[in-house]
Every structure is written in structure tokens, then in C-alpha cells.
Amino acid sequence: MQLVLAHILGDFVIQPDDWIEDKKKKKHKSRKLYWHTAIHAIALLFTLQFDLQYWIGILFIVVTHYLIDLGKLYANEKVNERWLFLIDQALHLLIIGVTVYFYAPFSVEFKEAYTPEALLLIVFLLLKTFVSSIFLKVLVSKWKPEKKGNEELKNAGAYIGMLERLFIFGFILIDYWEGIGFLLAAKSVFRFGDLSNTEDRNLTEYILIGTLLSFGIAILISKGYQYLEKALIHQ
Template identity: 30%
Template sequence: MPSFDLALFVPLLAAHLISDFALQTNSMVRSKDRPLPFLLHILITGACAYLLLGDFSEWRIPLLVVATHGLIDLVKIRLTGRLIDDLPAFIADQSAHLAVIFAISAIDWSRIGLFEPWWLEQNPVSYLQTLAVLSGLIANTLAAGHFIAKALPRMLSTDPQQLHQDSGLNGAGRYIGHLERILLLIFVYSGQLSAAGLLIAAKSVLRFQKANESRRETEYILVGTLLSFTVGIVLAFATKQLMQ
């Protein structure tokens, strides 16, 4: 992919991740079938694209992002209703958004006199790498957390609420997952794969030892841990390739 295409792809990817995961709350997701929350979400999506693209005289690309993003979300709402925890709907929705970003990035907008961001004349490499790091952090924490929360119960046909567990710290499991995947991102980018292996081994042993005597609960915890590491490693390598 030519570098000019990356000048579109990286900002649009960062804008999507920020608007869909960092700035969209659970209450907004649950009420997206109502006009005002839906409109607010797509306006935030367009604003993020407009600001990160950096061409403040060009509104047609952000408008295209708003139109396609809204259309995809409308189709998802019509087909799935309010099943926000449905894994296939989540995968299809995110795949469609990424496909649109790839398609927009494949267009040579310069031939029709569009897209001349201010940062192309400054330090485009540093700007794009910063957005790539930001995208990797959001993907490895918030986006990966949503995926794992939907995938794990479906994979094991088990409701986490039915397992016998103590209450623990409120939200601690989610934050532990975020931190471990951030560490994996750091280890993979710095080439310290042995440190990543040590982290996986230490975490797996600790979770196994602390698990309840119930074999069902123990296996659920281990599968969740290994799924988190798998997603984290894949996204870490993807982020590293994007930054290069």
C-alpha cells in the first residue's frame, strides 16, 4: 500500500476505534436503536475522522465515513435488534467498518483534488506512528475486551454468572486483561518475545492455582486467559506491522 494510502488508512482506523470503543458508552450501545443516540454516535464518528485526517477544508471524506458507518449500524440494528452481546453480529459489524476504511484508503483522492492534510508537510511519519500506537492500545484493551467478553461464553456454552466465584474486586478482571495485553504489545514491539512467554506462563500458573476446585471453573478461567493472550499477541503483531 503506498504511503499516501496510509495517510488515509491510519487516521480513519484510529477515528473508528476512538468513536466505537473509547467514546461510545454501554448506555449508548443499548439505546442506539433510538434516533438521538444513533445520531450522536455517527456525528462523533464523523468528527473524529475530520479532526484526525487533518484536512480542515475537506468535508467529503468525513461525510462518506458518516454515511457508511451509519448505514452499517442501521443494517446491524435491523437484523439483530438489540442483541448487543451477539458475537457474530459484533464480528460482522467490525469487519464491515474495516472493509469500508480499506476501500476509502484505496482511492487516489489526489487525482480529484481532495485530501491535503496539514501534517503531510510537517512530520507525517511521527504523526501516523502516534495514531498507530493509539489504535493498537485501544484495539488491545477496549476492542479486545469486548470481543473476549462475547466469545468466551459462546465458545464454552457457559454463562459466567453461573460459575461459583467470589465477588473479587469490582472490574479487576477487565483491568488485568487490559494491562496484560498492553504488556504483550510492549514486549512484541520491543522484540522481547521471551518476556511475553514468561508473562503467559506466570499468568496461567497463577490463575490455575487460584481457581476454584471446580474443574468447570478452572477450565473456564484458563481458556479465558489463553484467549486473552492469543488476541493480545495477534493485535500486537498487527500494530507492529502498521507502525513499520
């Protein structure tokens, strides 16, 4: 955890936006890249309490962090920024895992992910997100009005729907039904401006149908998960 803490401090807390822009612009010539690397080294020393028995691990993490960041800067113009960020963070965490393994070998039991309970959760999370989105898209497609300016962000509606259904899933699991009411009210408030500025009744009805269907499906899937989870426990 000390290594992860050092990574979070160096990559997210102690890295101003102007450093990021400077690195993107100047790449390996950017002084901010080397300052950023030095901050990671200092953060590692602090979190490991200056215990020099880990000096090889610290050096390994610092050097690989510099190389990964440098590679990211040169790939920035060729690879989607979101994917690049995820790959960058995954590589840093992989390096941390390798370092931990060097000092304290461990094994990862993948069979734990194949328990009935884990598989049930994975299946229902997919039902909540991607499956529900496609189902709703097909279900309400015949009522979808034509776009008239002010086009929404690409796939924004689908991602909003996924998030709201995940929130509902969490609220039902902790038996906090009031949260669903607050979520519906919050969405209504944000949507009120869009609906009040349009004279298109079809758009209003389309949004209302989509919202109610999304919430209804989320509740049904959540209750289905709870029922099957209890059935598995009592087997």
C-alpha cells in the first residue's frame, strides 16, 4: 500500500496541470518530466520511511515510471487519450506488483473469481450496464424524435443510464430506497431545463419513457440479483 500511496501522491496530488501541458509540449526536453520523476522518488522514500533495504525496488519503480511516462508522451498523438491513460496507469500498477513480488512473493488465485457468487455479480453488473442499454435503445427506438440542434455528447445518454442503474443497484443492496427517489428527483431537475426550453412534446415523452424504463429495469434486475444470491447462500 505504501507504493500505491506514493504513486497516487506523485501522479495525481503533486502534479499541477501546467506540468502536464509542459510535458506534452516538450516531451523528453521538459524539465517538468524530470521534476515529476524526482517527486516520485521522494514520495517512495517517505512512504517507505527511508528504509534503504528497498533501494533496488525504489530505483526500479522510478526508472520504469520515467520510461512509461516518456513513452506515453510520444504515443499521445497516436493513441486515444482515455485509453492511453488507462494503459499508463495499468503499467505503473503492474510495475508496483512486480516490485512487491520481488520482496514478498505471492500468488494470485484466479479460481476465486469463478465462484458462483462472483460470477452472479459479474453477470448482473453486465445486465445492469451494457445489456440494459442495448435493450432500452431497441425498446424506445420507435419513439426517438429527430435531432434538432444542440446534439448531445456521443453516447452520453447511454453512460448516464449505466451510472444511474449502478447507483440504483447499490441503493437496493444497502436497502436505501430513498436514494432512488433522490436520484430520480436530481435527474428530473437537470432535465427540466431541457424540457422547458422545447416545444417538442415528443422529446418530453421520449425522455420520460426512457427514464421510467431505465429505473424499472434497474429495480427488477437488483431484486433478481438479491433473490438469486440468497438462493446460492442457502444451497
